[in-house]
Amino acid sequence: MRSLNLHLKVLITLLVSLGVLITAYQIFILGIPVTEDETDDLWNIDAKVEFQASPSVPVKMQMFVPPLNQDYVSLNESFISNNYGVSVNRAEGNRKVTWSARRASGKQTLYYRLVLTKRYSGEKPKEKGPIFRDSLPVEGAEKIAAEALLAPIRQHSADVETFVSETIKRVNNEKDDNVKLLLGGDSSVGNKAKIADLLLSIAHVPLQRVHTVRLASEQQTPELWLRTFNGENWLYFNPETGEQGLPNDRVIWWTGDEPLVNLDGGKKAQVTFSLNNSEMNAIHLAKLSDANTSAGFLEYSLYGLPLQTQQTYQIMIMIPIGVLVILILRNLGGLQTLGTFTPVLIALAFRETQLGFGIALFTLITALGLSLRSYLEHLKLQMLPRLSVVLTFVVVLIAVISLFSHKLGLERGLSVALFPMVILTMTIERLSITWEERGGNHAFKVAVGTIIAASLAHALMSIPELTYFVFTFPAVLLILVGFMLAMGRYRGYRLTELFRFKAFLKD
């Protein structure tokens, strides 16, 4: 017995921890939302490209698009254009779309649309980057000014990060004569970045321009950031303040010195970005993004099933919950029910009829069925023919009820489907046997117990949050099995026994 107990304990521990682990993995590692109501931001980025096409010259419009190897996942990407050929190619960590047409004239408008979200990206690839580079050529006064600037920077910095940060700060100090000289009167962000690039190149520190788009519902132009590689990660710097760290709401559009668009056979190229965000049900989002990533974590979940089957499983997967309710009510509470799992079946039937109406309907039909059954008793029929008569009676009764309630405008009455019919017949048969053998009192007690158990099971089985949770994290069922196993060795009193044996405590 002891060894069996140990065996059981090990099994329970195994099942419960497996269930907890799988669920925790799904929640924390895969990031599957815990409730259905959880929503995620969905960003819709439109880049509108406008230009004047030169007549009778082939047009070739090239534009950078996000490389999408970051924290964002693209859900949908489209290139909208009339009469243009579209091709996308990757180069040096960037992605470029090329629209081309043999002939075009007048004002041209092309669209690039990207829908992306923050969640559900797979593992990040290991980042690579240069850690050394040659100096840019610089001569004369500029060289002296640059070196004069670099000397204090070297003094004030400890590593690549502080060095770059300090450089950017110095370059932004326009009162400094050396800076003035290097800027040559042009104090735009681009020029400052260029000077910072020059200074850092003398120190052999690599620097890259990064063009980002901010995820905010507004029109904007790409924002320039600088980044350097410290051997492990890319470090991002604001070119105006020298602050380190790219804010979370920035999407890298492209890197490098090249401009956003490159137009052949046209002029006045102009790109406007407009963004808007929408919220989306998290699990749907997960499903969408799943298709666009290699993670595929939902593929082997129940969400991988066809939609129709999913709906069936959403009901089926709740049955263990209902069974658990019966188990607790019977073994812990001591409630008497008709048969072991009849209440679960009735609870399932309540799904179609709704609770209040279901109880009324069940009570009515069962009462009528019972009276028929007691009448049939006098005819001394054998079991099978008698059951058949009762079933037919139930069918007729349900049809009549449906008809009447329909005429009365109660559409509820139509909700009785095929399934509850057989359950009703079985209930009537078993109840009448109980009635005969144990008396009306006991039969009533059992019937009430069954209704209570069925209602409770139904209430629990139809909580949408719970359905979602169990359907999304089926490993929870392992935890349930663990509990059921533990219940299998439960030796304590049932609640009703505390009353049953009350007589002992009277003296």
Add this chain to the structure above:
Amino acid sequence: MIGLWKRWKDLNAKGIMGINRRNADFVLKYNKRHLYPIVDDKIITKQRAIEAGIHVPEMYGVISTEKEIEKLDSIIGEHNDFVIKPAQGAGGDGILVIADRFEGRYKTVSGKIVSHDEIEYQLSSILTGLYSLGGHRDRALIEYRVKPDPIFKSISYEGVPDIRIIVLMGYPVMAMLRLPTRQSNGKANLHQGAIGVGVDLATGITLKGTWLNNKISKHPDTANAVDGVQLPNWDGFMKLAAGCYELCGLGYIGVDMVLDQDKGPLILELNARPGLNIQIANDCGLALRTNAIEAHIAEMQKKGIQETPEERVRFSQQAFGHVVTSEV
């Protein structure tokens, strides 16, 4: 809530056994599943008992198919009274007790007249499995009707009082006399309203009783005191019960016996899941006694002693007998 918890602890301290505990620690532990048919099927029980030389009511015949219902007349033969039972019935359901014939019809113990057709319908219901445990097809058993010893007349209403002894590994644990009442329709099952009266294992003298989970000391129908009655041939009952362990191999059973005025103690049936109300009847928890017996068995096993039914009865009588009765 706290009141319930206190009650829980009090019951536990008294050694009261609950259903879950009975199932987990006794029924599942001592009763091997494959042996259940021996007790669940009364025909097999009877055959086993006859082989072992244990007294049972005489079997007149078995009906196992619809066709065989025709043989009813030849099975009954000249007997004026007989009992029809489902072989796998539970809790006394489906039992028809015919006490006499009445102008071509039959008369049950309660005086109800039934026709031959009604008996055939009852047989047919039994065969289709209406009363069997799992609803399987069943067989009907027709047997000798026990004539209760007149000793019970004063404290019994109709029907046949029977004696239940719970036996753990061959050691009698607790005994109870079950008396039918008007409410139980002459049946001796407690859940149908019969009275359970505790019996002192050593002396066979009745103690107080239980009726519908309450303690009582008088029969509700006859108003006679149920306690202080000396059951005749008590040691015979005890030995019969103790011997049932060898008969069926199940470690935890309730043995139901009757005292026939002509044939003495007879075994009616065995029950692999005996009820718990016997505790109320004896005002004593089962767990206290089973613990003592399990300890004794472990001790005997260590010594390598295999006790005979007589020795087992003696142990139980010494350990649990001579109950000091308290006034209710």
